[in-house]
Amino acid sequence: MKEFNIKRHYSTKHAKLHSLTGQLRTEKIQKLTANLEKQQQMFHKQRAQLDDVEKASFILSSKLAKALKPFAEGEFIKECMLEVFCILCPEKKNEFEKISLSRRTVVRRIEIIANDIKEH
Template structure:
């Protein structure tokens, strides 16, 4: 049967039902598009859930200090349990990838995301400080843990592990100083207002002047912060006390220069 004959038949006998520009054709077309979008959304949601499950297990392995290769064992256990409790959903569990390489890749992605988030928050710090601690890993190697804590303009406090550095050699003080100096590079990356860290140390007596100057510069923010925490400092609103404070700030600055 030729195409022309079929087209003539429908055009002459059924012009309202099979018109190329009819409403029925438009409705059918819109229905097909809606079904396609619904199917694509469902598939995308399933893929997102599969990826999320892989990230959750990888994070649990990392936090528990488990070998990355145990992800395959965990996946095998999940499939065994699923085949007993939910056999109809076993295909969905089989899509979860927990191979050693996948677990490593997931952990690296999470670490990079944490670093990016921390860098963005540090860029908004009005003031920050670091905390040092020493611990020993499973191989009896001394590790220096460097924590950072800062506060932004909204007085939101953020604390996070900044670095973990091994301590080698017998001169522990020198090793700690060198590791802290290396951490300054991370502060330089975010273009912080203060590119160095103040220390309370008898040798570095000039740090007292720096701390006075910074306290004077943040006196209004400190007063607001203490007021919010119901611990007001009336001295910070006393003009005479502020003038008395400005004197040692200037003197220590001149002595330093």
């Protein structure tokens, strides 16, 4: 990056921060940094939840395949899980609804697992 471009950006976009000095500037920078970290944590938390949902889907799909059950039973298992979790922990019901166990998804998951086994 060219120094001129950085100076121009800083003076046009961050003029208010440039006018602050001393303790006020330090506090403002810390506040902005804290806000950025909060936003990043929110995305990390959502991503972790999605990873957990996908992992659960893979586990259930592999269990169906190992038991030689029809792939359509994934939807039946999901219905049973939702009813049980509505009773045991209703606050987590939304997370369990996200788990995809449709016939097509189970087949795709099993294909991925099979390809990984072939590669190893």
